[in-house]
Amino acid sequence: MLFLAxxxxxxxxxxxxxxxxxLASLLLRRxxxxxxxxAIVITLSMLFVGGxxxxxxxxARSLExxxxxxxxxxxxxxxxxxxxxxxPAFWPQPWIHLTEAGDRVLYAARLYREGRAPLLxxxxxxxxxxxxxxxxxxxxxxxxxxxxxxxxxQEPDSxxxxxNAVNVKEILNTRRIHRVLLVTSAMHMPxxxxxxxxxxxxxxxxxxxxxxxxxxxxxxxxxxxxxxINLLPDVQSLNWTTRALKEYIGxxxxxxxxxx
Numbered sequence: 486m487l488f489l490a491x492x493x494x495x496x497x498x499x500x501x502x503x504x505x506x507x508l509a510s511l512l513l514r515r516x517x518x519x520x521x522x523x524a525i526v527i528t529l530s531m532l533f534v535g536g537x538x539x540x541x542x543x544x545a546r547s548l549e550x551x552x553x554x555x556x557x558x559x560x561x562x563x564x565x566x567x568x569x570x571x572x573p574a575f576w577p578q579p580w581i582h583l584t585e586a587g588d589r590v591l592y593a594a595r596l597y598r599e600g601r602a603p604l605l606x607x608x609x610x611x612x613x614x615x616x617x618x619x620x621x622x623x624x625x626x627x628x629x630x631x632x633x634x635x636x637x638x639q640e641p642d643s644x645x646x647x648x649n650a651v652n653v654k655e656i657l658n659t660r661r662i663h664r665v666l667l668v669t670s671a672m673h674m675p676x677x678x679x680x681x682x683x684x685x686x687x688x689x690x691x692x693x694x695x696x697x698x699x700x701x702x703x704x705x706x707x708x709x710x711x712x713x714i715n716l717l718p719d720v721q722s723l724n725w726t727t728r729a730l731k732e733y734i735g736x737x738x739x740x741x742x743x744x745x
Contacts, residue, residue: 497730497734498727499723500723503531507525507528509521510522510525533718535718535727538714538719539715541722542725544726544729544730545672545696545725546702548671548675548729549671549674551674552675554689557599558596558689559689560602561602561666561689562603562604562665563605563662563666564601564605564665564666564668565606565608566589566590566593566605566607566668567589567608567677568610568619568643569584569586569619569670570583570584570586571584571587572584583626586693589670591630593605593668597636602666603636604636604638605627606638606640607638608652609640609641609649610641610644611644618639618642621639638656638660640653646673646680646735649680650684654684654686664687664688665687665688666688671694672696672729674690675736679736696728
């Protein structure tokens with residue numbers, strides 16, 4: 486089930502779907518030449534639209550700017566940090582690796598140092614036989630930068646956002662914790678907040694790992710050169726579009742499953 490949940494969406498993201506269309510075009514080019522030509526046109530159009538910066542910015546911003554918190558953030562009873570920010574030290578890496586979303590960990594540490602909450606709850610397991618769950622890796626990173634072990638609670642069993650919320654709720658009930666600051670990537674925050682609210686958790690958004698800033702929006706319309714460049718597809722924009730589509734598909738799937 487976990488494999489299908491990871492694999493099937495790849496076929497509907499722009500790059501995967503484009504590959505399917507091109508394969509169908511190749512196989513049917515003699516029997517259905519019109520379909521073959523149409524598949525190529527659709528493929529090019531999809532990659533052009535999905536890979537240009539304006540589409541990527543619009544989709545990413547539509548998710549990331551939904552939960553902009555008040556400044557400064559209010560205090561809470563705990564900070565919940567969701568996984569997706571670290572990887573174990575696979576050879577030849579000498580130690581824990583911070584992924585592109587690694588500033589989640591640093592932001593959670595900053596909130597703790599600012600006194601926003603006295604506890605950090607780290608969520609993240611692994612479906613693979615790796616040296617340690619992600620919660621353990623995050624704990625090691627936080628301890629390395631000076632967060633005391635006594636302030637850290639590990640939740641190393643969850644494999645998705647729904648399980649994050651269910652397991653965190655058990656911890657909160659056991660420790661009589663009421664309000665939490667929820668730290669995750671800004672793009673993932675809408676789904677995470679809905680799931681945590683659905684579980685009855687009083688969570689306040691504390692997003693990190695923003696892809697889109699005001700500067701990005703201003704620069705995309707800065708001048709004619711910027712407009713022309715942003716129209717052309719590039720790998721980063723296609724990646725942002727894919728990540729945003731992943732979240733929208735996740736929202737639909739979670740709603741269908743009754744987790745929102």
